[in-house]
Amino acid sequence: MEKLSKGSPKLINAWAFYDWANSVYSLVIATAVFPIYYESVTSSNGGMVNFLGTSFHNSTLLSYSLSFSFLIVAFLSPILSGIADYTGNKKRFMQFFCYLGSLSVMVLFFFKDQDTLWIGILGTIFASIGFWGSIVFYNSYLPEIAFPEQHDRVSAKGFIFGYFGSVILLTFNLTMVMKPEWYGISDPTLPARISFLSVGIWWMSFAQVTFYYLPNNVFNKKPRKDYIFKGIRELKEVLKSLKHHTFLKQFLTAFFFYSIGVQTIILFAGIYGKIELGIETSQLIITILVIQLVAIFGAYLFSRISESIGNIKTLKLIIAIWGLICFAVYLLDKESKYIDLQFYSVAASIGMVFGAIQSLSRSTYSKLLPETEDHATYFSFYDVTEKMAIVLGTFIFGFVGSITNSMRNSIFILAIFFLLGYFVLSFMKKTKPTNH
Numbered sequence: 001m002e003k004l005s006k007g008s009p010k011l012i013n014a015w016a017f018y019d020w021a022n023s024v025y026s027l028v029i030a031t032a033v034f035p036i037y038y039e040s041v042t043s044s045n046g047g048m049v050n051f052l053g054t055s056f057h058n059s060t061l062l063s064y065s066l067s068f069s070f071l072i073v074a075f076l077s078p079i080l081s082g083i084a085d086y087t088g089n090k091k092r093f094m095q096f097f098c099y100l101g102s103l104s105v106m107v108l109f110f111f112k113d114q115d116t117l118w119i120g121i122l123g124t125i126f127a128s129i130g131f132w133g134s135i136v137f138y139n140s141y142l143p144e145i146a147f148p149e150q151h152d153r154v155s156a157k158g159f160i161f162g163y164f165g166s167v168i169l170l171t172f173n174l175t176m177v178m179k180p181e182w183y184g185i186s187d188p189t190l191p192a193r194i195s196f197l198s199v200g201i202w203w204m205s206f207a208q209v210t211f212y213y214l215p216n217n218v219f220n221k222k223p224r225k226d227y228i229f230k231g232i233r234e235l236k237e238v239l240k241s242l243k244h245h246t247f248l249k250q251f252l253t254a255f256f257f258y259s260i261g262v263q264t265i266i267l268f269a270g271i272y273g274k275i276e277l278g279i280e281t282s283q284l285i286i287t288i289l290v291i292q293l294v295a296i297f298g299a300y301l302f303s304r305i306s307e308s309i310g311n312i313k314t315l316k317l318i319i320a321i322w323g324l325i326c327f328a329v330y331l332l333d334k335e336s337k338y339i340d341l342q343f344y345s346v347a348a349s350i351g352m353v354f355g356a357i358q359s360l361s362r363s364t365y366s367k368l369l370p371e372t373e374d375h376a377t378y379f380s381f382y383d384v385t386e387k388m389a390i391v392l393g394t395f396i397f398g399f400v401g402s403i404t405n406s407m408r409n410s411i412f413i414l415a416i417f418f419l420l421g422y423f424v425l426s427f428m429k430k431t432k433p434t435n436h
Contacts, residue, residue: 004213007147014213015145016158018138021206022098023162024169024199025131029105032288033173035270036281037192038062038120041113047275049117059271059407063398065121066267067391069128074387080136081380091216094137098207101130106200109193136383141214159359167292169202174289178282239381241370248368250428252382255361256389258319258421261326261414262357263386264393265350272407277334279343287347294351302356303363311364312428318353318360319422325349326415330408393417 004011028034042049042058049058056064080093104126111120146154176183176191185191242249270288273279279287306314328346336342362382369378393414400410 003215006145011145011213012154012157014210015138015141016154016161018134018207018210019158019162020165021203021210022101022131022134022138023166024202025101025105025127026162027166027170027288027292028173028195028199029108029127030131031266032170032270032285033177033192033195034108034124035062035268036274036284037189039271039274040281041111041120041189042117044114049114051117051121057402057405059268059275060398060402061121062124062271063268063394063401065124066128067394067398069125070132070387070390070394072125072129073132074384074391076133077136077383077387078380080133081140089216090137090140091211091214094134094214095207095211097130097133097137098211099130099204101127101134102200102204102207104130104200105203106197108196111193111196112189132387136380139379144215163292163296165202165206167289169198170285170289173198174282174285177285245368245370247428248365248370250424251365251368252385254315254421254424254428255365255382256385256421257417257424258322258357259361259386259389260393260396260417261322261421262354263390264397264414265322265326265411266354267390267394268397268407268410269347269350272329272411273343276407277332277339277343279340283340283343287344290344291347291351291354294348295355297355298352299355299359301352302360306360311360311367312425315357315360315364316422316425318357319418319425321349321353322357323415323418323422325353326411326418330412330415 004014039058047058048055049061050056051061104123107119108123108127110116111123142154173191173195176185176194180186180188180191183191185194242252269291270284273284273287274281302314302318305317325346328349332339332342332346365379365382396413397407397410400413401407404410
């Protein structure tokens, strides 16, 4: 294997190519095709399904499953970061989680009906764990394959690779879902199931480019006996340091609140459109594709705005827009003759602020970090904060929907978390204390 030097364009491209490989999971499985397929397969009997001897509403079961997977990742994340930092075997762990995720996605091909619901739920859980587990190691490679002055550009390159790759595969999947006759398919479940298979194959296959070129054990480290607990100890140190970094603590609190809303809306947008608004499956997938396109423009636009008015003010503006989106979604009426147009308008608005809040949150957090060499530790805590927000958000969405028998009420509750995030950010005036 060719050994590439740090900062090498070939090495950087190989690293970024993992985004090309795994982003198809985010778009096709987590966001677009699978949630809609899951709803269509489990919608009989009033949406009630049985799993492990217990009766659940279908959307509640899916939300609880996702919550469980994120809880597992949130628990493992600091430990995995410790392993990555102290054993030097991060590529092996990254490969393990990549294969766990991609194979779990492929197994979803066998999820055909309520009799095979257990395959769909377990596949969903393990695919999520595999995806987010591999991301922990993937992100930790950045300082080893690029110099500090390259990090922004290299990170952006990964995002761009992931965007293009996922859109290409989703477009192919979209033709199968909308025009199955083009492929001689008569089974109504087969287009979506082939999509799941294609995601797993795409993810595993293109990841080989990354695995071939990425170095392993760059610093020739030897595993320490206590490495498993190192991540937990580092996390405790970060928690202690928050007492001395008020701005960082405030931002993470705000980030936790508004991430509950952002991540939950993205995860359940497709199911909400289908159940509450009666939007057709093909229209939902096209809408989600449009969100991805608009998100790129939104990220660029708000990054320029932040240069003029600062990160905190820009984040508050974005959060305010998210709050308005929640109320707009709550007010949508499926009986309206303009419901399709209204739904597309809301989707475009989500796209505008989705990419923006993701990219600006990461850059703002980076600016708030103290002078430290423990960036992996601090970003591990950032990751835990986000995953715990997702756990709480998906649980709240499922729980409120279950007790009120309406996802519309769940959306209304999410607006409260955006308000809390805005309120906490209001105590921050800029991204650095004046004496920092």
